[in-house]
Structures are given as C-alpha cells and as structure tokens.
Amino acid sequence: MITPKEIKIKASRKYTSVLQSLVLNKPFEKLIIRGDKKYQKDSLQEFEKEILLINSLSKEKKGFGYTLEFQQVKTKHLGTQDLPTSIYFETKYDYLKFLGKEKEEVLFLESTTKIKEAFPELEPWILKNPLKVIQNQAEWDGILSVCSYFKQTPNPNIYIRELPINVHTKFIENNQGIIKDLLDSIILDHIKVDEKLFEKRFNLKYAEPQIRFKILDKTISERFFNGLEDIATPINQFETLNLPIERVIVLENKTTFYTALTLPEIDKTITIFGSGFSVSNLKNVSWFKDKTLLYWGDLDAQGFEILSQFRGYFPQTKSIFMDKFTFDKYYENEKGTTSNITTSLHLTHEEQELYNYIKAGTLRLEQEKIPFDYVNEYFNKM
Known part of the structure; x- marks a missing residue:
C-alpha cells in the first residue's frame, strides 16, 4: 500500500506543472495521485497499521492534504476490507499546504x-x-x-x-x-x-588571455621592441603582430620557458609559453599558417594530446624532444596522470607509438628533466 512519504514524493513531481498553471491563471484541477501498489499483507495487524498511517496525514484528519476514497475489496487472506482506491488533492490549498509551499507560491x-x-x-x-x-x-x-x-x-x-x-x-x-x-x-x-x-x-570588454613570448633574434627585438626580449601581450594584439619571423617554438611548460630565456640567438625566431591545453588561445593566430612551428611538450599522455590539439589548428607543426630516443635516455620512472582520451589524435606514426606506450604505463618525462646542453645542441644547429 502506498505510504504518505510516497504520496509526498509523487505530489512534489507535479509541482512544476502546478506553477505553470498559476502563471497561465488556470484554475486548480483535482490532482490525482496514483497508488500503483497492491495490498499484499496477510497480517490483519499490519493491514490496520498501514491504514492508520495513510489516514493520519489525510485531509480528513489534518484539515488539508490528500483526500482518500475507500472501497470494499475482498482480499485473499483478510476477507473483505475497506481499501483506498482513490487519492487526490481537491484544492490548491490542500496541495500547497501538504507540501509546505504556501509562502513560496505567494512569492x-x-x-x-x-x-x-x-x-x-x-x-x-x-x-x-x-x-x-x-x-x-x-x-x-x-x-x-x-x-x-x-x-x-x-x-x-x-x-x-x-x-x-x-x-x-x-x-x-x-x-x-x-x-x-x-x-x-x-x-x-x-x-x-x-x-x-x-x-x-553580450558585447562587453573582458580581460583577455596574455600571450608570453621571447624574441630570439636581437635584430627584431631592437627594431620592434626597443631591445625587449621577454614580452606578454593580450591575445587580440598578438594576433595582429607583423614581425619578420619564420619560426615559432611553442613550449608547454613554464619552467622550460624560463630556461628558454637562455636559449641561443636564433634568426627570425620567437618562442612562446603555450601553457598546456591553453594553446587553444593561439588557434586564431592567422600569421602562424605560413611559419615553421615547433612544439615541445612534456613526454606524457597529456603532452601528446596537447600537441595533437595544436597540430589540429596548424597541421605543419613539428614536435621536438618528444621522441623515443629522448624518452629512453632521460626517463626517471616518474608516473604521470591517467588519460581517458579515446578519440583519434593528430600524431605521426612514431608519436602515436610512443603515446600509446606512455599512456598504457601512465609514464611521464617532464620537459625540465631534459638537460639543457642536450636542448642547446639541437638549437645551435639552427
């Protein structure tokens, strides 16, 4: 048999539709609660207890709430008994008072x-x-x-x-x-x-993300920025830069970017702090499309996923220091973060194989663990 608690749950589910009727100034219609439960007790004592419980919070006893209609029904074990065959709220007051929503309705x-x-x-x-x-x-x-x-x-x-x-x-x-x-x-x-x-x-001004970059060509630094080399600018201004550069190096890790301040001078080159998945801030930099783009990220699952994200914007992107030789040479048994990515990534065959290996073992080699003499050897060749 349905309980008062179950009646309240079912009545609460109808609250939204009652509020909608109020907005439309529709009169309250008798709100019927379906019992949906058959009586199955074979103990007269339990039967009387259930009847007493459901009656206790009815309108007949409380002066508000649900109304019960009974009908004589012949039960299998207890013979003929009066069972509730209809449960309903007759007025809006009965319904709202039962749910404790009278003040809420006024407001x-x-x-x-x-x-x-x-x-x-x-x-x-x-x-x-x-x-x-x-x-x-x-x-x-x-x-x-x-x-x-x-x-x-x-x-x-x-x-x-x-x-x-x-x-x-x-x-x-x-x-x-x-x-x-x-x-x-x-x-x-x-x-x-x-x-x-x-x-x-809604057409408001907002604090735009800052793009931080270092100019590795002193001639460009002196000509366009009065000798400044380490610069941060809002993304909308970065998107409009018109510099005589040919190469952009994107670094995922801030520590590595700081270290990159000691990189050798490289003609027509800048390096950018990509800030992990925030490389999305760079997706509308149209002047990247005809530049050589080098991406250096951590050797973990997320590093390759960010590389894939960036390459999705700029297909010509080439990864550096994200290869099996570098990983095997400097890996120190560090554990990374589990990745649940299952979509296809924008990776080369070699990158995909290393990604699968690292992801399966939840491995990580962070950028800063790679010695800078090893890094400088690569950049000096530029």
Missing part, C-alpha cells in the same frame, strides 16, 4: 508578476523555468535592472564592473547563469550566439 506569483510587467516577452521562459524563478527569488530586482540596462544598451563595450547599474560589484558575475538565460530572449538580435564567455556573448 512566486509576486516574482512572475514583476518579471512579466518588466518584460512580457519572458512569459515563455517563466513557463519553461518556474523553479528558476523561485531559486532566484531574492535577486529579481537586481536581475531585472541588469536586463533593463542591456535592453536599452545592447552593445556596451565596457567592462562588467563599469556598467552603470545600481547593483553590487560582483552581482552580475554571481548571477551570470540566470542573466544569460534572460538576455538570450530579450536581446537575441544583438548577442553573439556562438560565444560562451558572458562578456563576449
């Missing part, structure tokens, strides 16, 4: 009224997301203020904290999810739908 209606008065076009969103209306109950004044600003100024082109909106400084960052949902409906014609970053999507 929900206040919020939906506020939202629809400010933005009638959001009613479809409310119908789809009534629980989000409740979850953001305390923030609606601020959220609607933000939405009002963007409706009037859909292309702000300033930083989030510069927006002239009367909310605390971290309000938009703390409520980005719900604000994004709403702005996607309110200013659809002005957003960049393919952008996931909030600032890019």
Whole structure:
C-alpha cells in the first residue's frame, strides 16, 4: 500500500506543472495521485497499521492534504476490507499546504508578476523555468535592472564592473547563469550566439588571455621592441603582430620557458609559453599558417594530446624532444596522470607509438628533466 512519504514524493513531481498553471491563471484541477501498489499483507495487524498511517496525514484528519476514497475489496487472506482506491488533492490549498509551499507560491506569483510587467516577452521562459524563478527569488530586482540596462544598451563595450547599474560589484558575475538565460530572449538580435564567455556573448570588454613570448633574434627585438626580449601581450594584439619571423617554438611548460630565456640567438625566431591545453588561445593566430612551428611538450599522455590539439589548428607543426630516443635516455620512472582520451589524435606514426606506450604505463618525462646542453645542441644547429 502506498505510504504518505510516497504520496509526498509523487505530489512534489507535479509541482512544476502546478506553477505553470498559476502563471497561465488556470484554475486548480483535482490532482490525482496514483497508488500503483497492491495490498499484499496477510497480517490483519499490519493491514490496520498501514491504514492508520495513510489516514493520519489525510485531509480528513489534518484539515488539508490528500483526500482518500475507500472501497470494499475482498482480499485473499483478510476477507473483505475497506481499501483506498482513490487519492487526490481537491484544492490548491490542500496541495500547497501538504507540501509546505504556501509562502513560496505567494512569492512566486509576486516574482512572475514583476518579471512579466518588466518584460512580457519572458512569459515563455517563466513557463519553461518556474523553479528558476523561485531559486532566484531574492535577486529579481537586481536581475531585472541588469536586463533593463542591456535592453536599452545592447552593445556596451565596457567592462562588467563599469556598467552603470545600481547593483553590487560582483552581482552580475554571481548571477551570470540566470542573466544569460534572460538576455538570450530579450536581446537575441544583438548577442553573439556562438560565444560562451558572458562578456563576449553580450558585447562587453573582458580581460583577455596574455600571450608570453621571447624574441630570439636581437635584430627584431631592437627594431620592434626597443631591445625587449621577454614580452606578454593580450591575445587580440598578438594576433595582429607583423614581425619578420619564420619560426615559432611553442613550449608547454613554464619552467622550460624560463630556461628558454637562455636559449641561443636564433634568426627570425620567437618562442612562446603555450601553457598546456591553453594553446587553444593561439588557434586564431592567422600569421602562424605560413611559419615553421615547433612544439615541445612534456613526454606524457597529456603532452601528446596537447600537441595533437595544436597540430589540429596548424597541421605543419613539428614536435621536438618528444621522441623515443629522448624518452629512453632521460626517463626517471616518474608516473604521470591517467588519460581517458579515446578519440583519434593528430600524431605521426612514431608519436602515436610512443603515446600509446606512455599512456598504457601512465609514464611521464617532464620537459625540465631534459638537460639543457642536450636542448642547446639541437638549437645551435639552427
């Protein structure tokens, strides 16, 4: 026999549809709870206990809640007994009081009224997301203020904290999810739908990733950067660089990049700190397409996966120091991180074989473990 706890669970599942009816001003309809359980007890004492339990929280006993309708049924072991054949909530009050949602309903209606008065076009969103209306109950004044600003100024082109909106400084960052949902409906014609970053999507300035690079050609350093060699610049500026270089060396590991500051001078060459999987920041550097690209990563599964990622952007990429000879020469029994990647990678046959070997054993040789005299011997040949 169904228990009061199970009735509450089933009633809670219908809460969203009840809220949707409230938004549409539909009258409450009798809400039926299916029992879906047959009585199987053969003890009169247990039968009476179950009947007493389900009755204890019924409307008849509490003055609100579910109503029970009984019918005489002939049971196999206990003869004819009165069993509940229908369970339902007759009124909205019965239902909400049973779930303890009376106050929540009042606040929900206040919020939906506020939202629809400010933005009638959001009613479809409310119908789809009534629980989000409740979850953001305390923030609606601020959220609607933000939405009002963007409706009037859909292309702000300033930083989030510069927006002239009367909310605390971290309000938009703390409520980005719900604000994004709403702005996607309110200013659809002005957003960049393919952008996931909030600032890019809604035409705001943002702190761009910095690309750090070292110029290995002193002539270029002196001509374009007043002798500076170690430089960091926002990605959008890096993408527009127009330097007379022919070769770019990308290093995965920051420690190795620091060591690279002592690399020999190499004509028409720069080296870049790729920062692991953040090499994705370089994918739109169009001037890379006609350069010689050398990639040096850790000799572990992730190092080869990052190499594959970078080569996916720039197919001409050649790996350096990521070969079986180097691995065997300097490997010191260090364990790496397990990889669950199963997709096909952009690797040469030799790289793929070493990747499979390293991945299977969860092995790692970090870049900085390779002696720099060995590295310099390679670069000196350039």
